[in-house]
Amino acid sequence: MSGLQKFALLVTVIGALNWGLIGIFQFDVVATLFGAGQQSFGARAIYTLVAIAGLISLSMFFVSERRNYRVVKKDNVRPIRNM
Structure with missing residues (x-):
């Protein structure tokens, strides 16, 4: 999630809380x-x-979730040699 999306989500939540106050108490914080x-x-x-x-x-x-998985093939693994 980018910084813009995080900020937008925060503003949306604040707006939702304002709508909740309007619906329950008929009090508009922004207008006040x-x-x-x-x-x-x-x-x-x-x-x-x-x-x-x-x-x-x-x-x-x-937007689908992007996950970075590292795929390791078994063929590429070399045994550890004793020194």
């Missing part, structure tokens, strides 16, 4: 932080950032 509500430029920028982060995080569903 910017004072003017959901229509302020700062709040709209944060909402847009969360949406972009969600799209980046969504792309992680379609």
Whole structure:
């Protein structure tokens, strides 16, 4: 996972927590932080950032895991000689 993907996942989780607060307590942290509500430029920028982060995080569903395994063939193994 790249640094951009980790950051996007972090922003997505923060956005999900904000949505949880909206759904349970009807309290929007982002709108409260910017004072003017959901229509302020700062709040709209944060909402847009969360949406972009969600799209980046969504792309992680379609990436297969890469594992680096070292394959050692039995034919290439030489016996250890006594010195």
